[in-house]
Amino acid sequence: MAALPGSDPRPLAARMRPQTLDAYVGQNHLLGKGGPLRAMVQAGHLHSMILWGPPGSGKTTLAQLLAHAAGQHFQILSAVNSGVREIRAAVTSAEAAQSLGRGTVLFIDEIHRFNKSQQDALLPHVEEGVVTLIGATTENPSFALVNALLSRARVYVLKALTGEALGTVLDHALADSVLGLGNLVIEMSPEVRKGLLTAADGDARRLLNLLDLAVQLASVQAGKTQITADIVAAASGQSWRRFDKGGEAFYDEISAFHKSLRGSDPDAALYWLARMLDGGADPLYLARRLVRMASEDIGLADPRAIEMALAAKDAYAFLGSPEGELALAQATVYLASCPKSNRIYDAWNAVRAAVKAGGSAEVPLHLRNAPTALLKTLDYGKEYQYDHDYPDAIAPEQHYLPPGLRQTHFYNPSDRGLEARIQERLRWINAHRQPVGEKKPHA
Structure with missing residues (x-):
């Protein structure tokens, strides 16, 4: 329906702009x-x-x-x-x-x-x-x-407008005769009103633009304009949410997704996954984040997590949307439900820091390869103990880090999931290994 002759040609949002701070909503x-x-x-x-x-x-x-x-x-x-x-x-x-x-x-x-x-x-x-x-x-x-x-x-x-604030804006628009409809009455059911406010998604400008278009799409009968759910859907077009692929909303929702998964809340993790997919995020980017989370937040507490994340990535690449999104959802729930450990993440950061701070520490002679006679005369590989020659394949007197780091433990497994068993195994190994400095490796 075209605007009435002589009506204000500006968009409804411009016509509704408040003139005083007391009239400002939100x-x-x-x-x-x-x-x-x-x-x-x-x-x-x-x-x-x-x-x-x-x-x-x-x-x-x-x-x-x-x-x-x-x-x-x-x-x-x-x-x-x-x-x-x-x-x-x-x-x-x-x-x-x-x-x-x-x-x-x-x-x-x-x-x-x-x-x-x-x-x-x-x-x-x-x-x-x-x-x-x-x-x-x-x-x-x-x-x-x-x-x-x-x-x-x-x-x-400034915050996105609440449903109550948007309702106030909508009521003002309907009551102030700014829609250019003369004495026509605009009607909508409570359900349609709720749908209109939901479609606005906290954006007053979008709400008023949707209302303006809905009024134009609606038919006039007996001096009334009835706005229906179908009209609101037609005015809204494709569903969308606030989501800028390179902006603040993008990083906020990625952060919420990651932290929900780390916090073992599959419902919240699924919600943020759906929000990002609905907003237009690249599904393969989200798949890569799942692979990252599997290592950073789960690690060896459940080694199957990274397998699940990689399988979801491959499934999405094979199926595309929307079928492949279900594989991402499956991996999300699995990772959120897994026992959590960041000990691999901590170990990797610690060892990188040690490498950066320690310079080029020499490889111990007993660990060096000696493929030539010259290298053998220089004691390359001398006194190396072949672990399989010892009980439980552990050479008890042999150490593998450079001398200045031999009492350092970068990896300290948690007591969750598979890492609890790894922790027990490493404790047993360390208990059977000779302390540094007690004996030198022998031939």
Whole structure:
């Protein structure tokens, strides 16, 4: 259904943008009683800041409202299509406003897209107070912004809107006659309303865009517009979740997946696996992570874990999606249910550190190969004890590490799973081996 003649052509999200901080929905931890931004507005002093949060959490709107509350001129740049030239032009305009006694808020959307030189171009103007910078980003500022800029701005974290906050936004849209429908009544069942809020996935902009499209798709009967579940599904298109393959959400969910598996919670591990697959993660990347987890978090507590992870990788490569995803789920549950041990991981890190710190320690002579007469005259291989010549295939007086490391134990097995048996075996071996320095190896 087309918009009514003379109606506002802007997207619904733009038409719904609140005009005061009291009308702003969400982010109570920042704007509620005792919140830092509320206190800043009440104090009448606006400082430079970075607003970090997911799409549709209200970063741009909040920046505009803060500038308005402080009585400052508001300039907006997008880092997607702006550079140093646009920054200089904005600063020139801010200097002119400053000469007239008015401050300027320079809002930069997607500020993480500025490179280092572009971020550096902001520094002197922020430092001198020519502009009050408000940057908006969906990426972790610790990684996306230079330290010099971070030191001049406070970071405030915005959260995805809760279902209650989204419901408030939806009610305002339905009640404020901003949909361009005149006196038409919009109806939807509680189930359809819930489906619409779920499809928005914490994003107010997406919610309003979905509502706008749903209204256009719905038919009008007897002065009413009925929005059904089928209409919401058609407006939503393919299901999606917040998941940036190279961004913060990606690493957060990978972290949650790994830690759920390490924590032996198969339900949580399956959930995060499904979330990432639903969001578009590469299944073979997830398979590689499973192989890594099998070594890092399970190791010899259950050597079958790495076999299961590799088999799942091969099964997915053979079957593809969606059939192969079941193999990833199977491996996920198995690994989450296994006894856990990070002793191989710890041993490997410890031995790498020892190698790095110890330099090129000489191989003990009795361990060296002696394929030539010359090497034999140099005592290569002399006094080597062939382990199979001894009971239990253990030469009790022989040692294999360089002299300075012979009392070091890099691998200390846990008492879980197969490693409990390995631990018992190694203790027996060490009990039967001569302590370092008691006797020299004999021929």
